[in-house]
Amino acid sequence: MYRCARCKEPIKTDIGIVGVQCDRCGFKIFIKERPNMKKVVKAR
Numbered sequence: 001m002y003r004c005a006r007c008k009e010p011i012k013t014d015i016g017i018v019g020v021q022c023d024r025c026g027f028k029i030f031i032k033e034r035p036n037m038k039k040v041v042k043a044r
């Protein structure tokens with residue numbers, strides 16, 4: 001699961017798709033949520 005790095009909106013779209021952005025704010029950097037670690041992912 002991913003969340004927007006700015007507004008923390010959950011991202012439902014597959015971020016493997018080029019050009020995907022946050023539904024709420026249009027931001028293109030997302031945080032990948034895992035049980036024990038967080039990884040920042042930049043959309044292409």
Ligand SMILES: [Zn+2]
Nearest residue numbers: 004007022025
């Ligand atoms: Zn956002």
